[in-house]
Amino acid sequence: MTDVVMPQMGESIVEGTLTKWLKKTGDKVERDEPLFEISTDKVDTEIPSPAAGVLGELLVQEGQTVQVNAVVARISEDGAAAAPAAPIPAVPAPEQEAPKQEAAPPPPPPAAAAPPPPPSQPAPEPVAAEPAGLLSPLVRKMARENNIDLSKVTGTGAGGRITKDDVTAYMKQPAAAAPAAQASVSTQPAPPPPTSAVLVGQAQPTAKSRIEPMSNMRIKIAEHMVMSKRVSAHVTTVHRVDMTRVAKMRAKHKEDFAARYGMSLTFLPFVARAAVEALRTYPIVNASIDGTNIVYHNEINLGIAVALENGLIVPVIRNADEKNVLGLQRSIVDLASRARARQLKPDEIQAGTFSITNFGSFGSVFATPVINQPQVAILGVGAVEKVPVVIDDAIAIRSQAYLALSFDHRLIDGALGDQFTGKVKSVLENWSEEVL
Amino acid sequence: MRYADAFQIQSDLAAERKQGRGVDHLLFVEHPHVVTIGRNGHERNILSRAGMEVYESDRGGDVTYHGPGQIVGYPIIDLREWKRDVGAYVRAIEQVLIDTLACYDISAHRIPGMTGVWTVAPAVEAASGSTQTDAKIAAIGVHLSRWVSTHGWALNVNTELRYFQSIVPCGLTKPVTSMQALGVHADPEEVKLILAHHFGKIFDFEMQAEPAMETVLV
Numbered sequence: 001m002t003d004v005v006m007p008q009m010g011e012s013i014v015e016g017t018l019t020k021w022l023k024k025t026g027d028k029v030e031r032d033e034p035l036f037e038i039s040t041d042k043v044d045t046e047i048p049s050p051a052a053g054v055l056g057e058l059l060v061q062e063g064q065t066v067q068v069n070a071v072v073a074r075i076s077e078d079g080a081a082a083a084p085a086a087p088i089p090a091v092p093a094p095e096q097e098a099p100k101q102e103a104a105p106p107p108p109p110p111a112a113a114a115p116p117p118p119p120s121q122p123a124p125e126p127v128a129a130e131p132a133g134l135l136s137p138l139v140r141k142m143a144r145e146n147n148i149d150l151s152k153v154t155g156t157g158a159g160g161r162i163t164k165d166d167v168t169a170y171m172k173q174p175a176a177a178a179p180a181a182q183a184s185v186s187t188q189p190a191p192p193p194p195t196s197a198v199l200v201g202q203a204q205p206t207a208k209s210r211i212e213p214m215s216n217m218r219i220k221i222a223e224h225m226v227m228s229k230r231v232s233a234h235v236t237t238v239h240r241v242d243m244t245r246v247a248k249m250r251a252k253h254k255e256d257f258a259a260r261y262g263m264s265l266t267f268l269p270f271v272a273r274a275a276v277e278a279l280r281t282y283p284i285v286n287a288s289i290d291g292t293n294i295v296y297h298n299e300i301n302l303g304i305a306v307a308l309e310n311g312l313i314v315p316v317i318r319n320a321d322e323k324n325v326l327g328l329q330r331s332i333v334d335l336a337s338r339a340r341a342r343q344l345k346p347d348e349i350q351a352g353t354f355s356i357t358n359f360g361s362f363g364s365v366f367a368t369p370v371i372n373q374p375q376v377a378i379l380g381v382g383a384v385e386k387v388p389v390v391i392d393d394a395i396a397i398r399s400q401a402y403l404a405l406s407f408d409h410r411l412i413d414g415a416l417g418d419q420f421t422g423k424v425k426s427v428l429e430n431w432s433e434e435v436l
Numbered sequence: 437m438r439y440a441d442a443f444q445i446q447s448d449l450a451a452e453r454k455q456g457r458g459v460d461h462l463l464f465v466e467h468p469h470v471v472t473i474g475r476n477g478h479e480r481n482i483l484s485r486a487g488m489e490v491y492e493s494d495r496g497g498d499v500t501y502h503g504p505g506q507i508v509g510y511p512i513i514d515l516r517e518w519k520r521d522v523g524a525y526v527r528a529i530e531q532v533l534i535d536t537l538a539c540y541d542i543s544a545h546r547i548p549g550m551t552g553v554w555t556v557a558p559a560v561e562a563a564s565g566s567t568q569t570d571a572k573i574a575a576i577g578v579h580l581s582r583w584v585s586t587h588g589w590a591l592n593v594n595t596e597l598r599y600f601q602s603i604v605p606c607g608l609t610k611p612v613t614s615m616q617a618l619g620v621h622a623d624p625e626e627v628k629l630i631l632a633h634h635f636g637k638i639f640d641f642e643m644q645a646e647p648a649m650e651t652v653l654v
Contacts, residue, residue: 010520010525012524041523041526042551042576043522043577044474044580217480217481349483
């Protein structure tokens with residue numbers, strides 16, 4: 001049985017991500033035949049097989065990050081099925097015989113880095129193989145560090161395998177533990193600090209969780225959201241808007257719209273139109289901050305947040321102030337559908353000066369959206385609902401929605417935020433454009 | 437030269453080197469618009485194809501864009517005869533680019549953990565309040581097989597930077613820049629010679645010019 005290990009790729013390289021298995025369990029491999037690919041520091045490397053034989057169980061999944069010299073698979077030279085072994089955790093403790101890595105940060109404390117394998121593993125078929133093949137790297141490390149003869153430890157794991165708990169239990173036996181414990185106390189230095197590698201998650205899979213690396217888009221969304229929250233002084237103001245007039249306009253034109261233009265008429269272009277009016281009135285809401293300068297944008301470029309399957313994107317309606325409701329609705333439908341098909345042109349996601357997010361379409365009544373940097377405000381549109389309201393001491397049924405404006409309090413004062421939102425409200429409540 | 441054609445040439449030269457034959461090469465290429473996905477990348481990071489070819493590449497790194505105005509350098513080198521060190525190799529390539537840019541009075545630097553070469557560019561959309569930001573001027577992505585390297589770097593000389601926007605969500609990443617965007621109007625042929633010079637110096641190679649491959653291929 002030959003261990004396939006993550007090779008030493010250079011002085012400063014302490015770990016790498018296994019990006020691709022080029023062979024699978026049970027495959028016959030030749031010595032020096034490419035076996036898997038490792039990615040380190042923008043370098044993708046094919047790793048050749050250290051021996052000829054049959055590839056056993058793969059101990060590391062694609063996408064997992066492993067330390068140099070970690071065992072990633074085993075190859076049995078005689079062609080017999082390789083013994084199943086415990087899957088090793090994402091960042092296992094390195095083998096002691098690892099070459100000295102002067103530039104490398106010290107390995108994480110074993111307790112944090114390598115918990116016992118999940119208890120729910122299916123019991124593998126007992127296979128006659130050398131005992132070492134059944135030991136996880138953690139168990140071997142524990143045994144080595146505590147001078148434990150593993151042949152004296154009773155394995156209670158699947159297939160009689162010795163688990164971390166077995167070793168711990170053995171160490172607690174008075175006879176075995178006394179010298180070993182002393183040795184470990186006197187010879188072990190203080191626990192080294194955890195590795196500084198930022199991208200390596202320390203979370204370990206358990207029976208009750210599943211670990212999946214983030215997509216690049218998710219990472220970027222995450223970075224942007226946190227950056228925005230850090231950069232801007234977020235304040236959200238919520239105004240209740242009577243949408244009855246707009247609802248009537250919409251009802252009146254809906255069928256004509258569908259027949260003539262092949263698209264449905266939603267509330268969103270009305271809100272966009274009203275927002276444009278308000279941005280014209282209060283240009284500072286259409287501005288951005290550059291250091292200690294205020295950058296006023298001459299164009300009103302409306303970003304419309306579009307939910308994608310695994311993320312979101314904010315395509316931009318350029319010169320939105322030159323468009324009527326029809327033009328806005330057309331742009332919204334076009335941008336949203338192409339965003340979902342990932343066919344947006346580069347300049348269609350740039351240069352937004354203000355954004356609208358329509359969480360109402362998902363049923364939300366109101367929410368507190370995060371500003372799309374470097375803009376200074378974002379308008380959230382809640383669901384339009386029919387509600388009973390009191391008008392002149394009588395109860396009436398009106399279509400109503402909440403509009404939430406998140407604004408950057410560094411630039412926009414509360415009064416202005418409310419004046420702006422009040423303007424949007426006023427345009428919608430007194431909708432006067434007969435022609436859409 | 438098309439990405440696929442250049443890849444074929446790289447593969448042939450690398451195959452030779454793996455068998456211990458031939459000599460180390462440094463290829464210079466300019467690709468037509470193409471988006472390539474590295475081993476750590478995902479197709480869903482491509483937002484717009486807008487007439488661009490898309491290739492899945494076996495180099496390290498994420499999605500990137502190549503196109504006119506970009507000097508792509510592909511060193512096909514047997515690193516067993518160099519340092520046998522992935523990290524040192526990438527740092528050396530960065531140094532070649534940094535030294536080359538210095539010849540044009542462009543001060544470039546590394547960012548630990550973010551392989552590539554960076555310059556300080558004025559932030560167009562400064563959100564963080566600072567007026568300057570790190571912008572990537574050259575990207576690096578490498579493939580090694582038996583310590584023989586393929587792929588390499590892409591230096592933006594006068595690349596149309598808007599094409600980079602088709603591969604990352606708007607404003608969600610550090611910006612990309614070019615020599616031209618920094619006010620340097622360089623002759624690409626001259627840049628190649630300077631790159632080759634610094635490459636030879638840092639890797640301790642004697643550089644010998646060869647005729648352009650493209651003419652041989654046609």
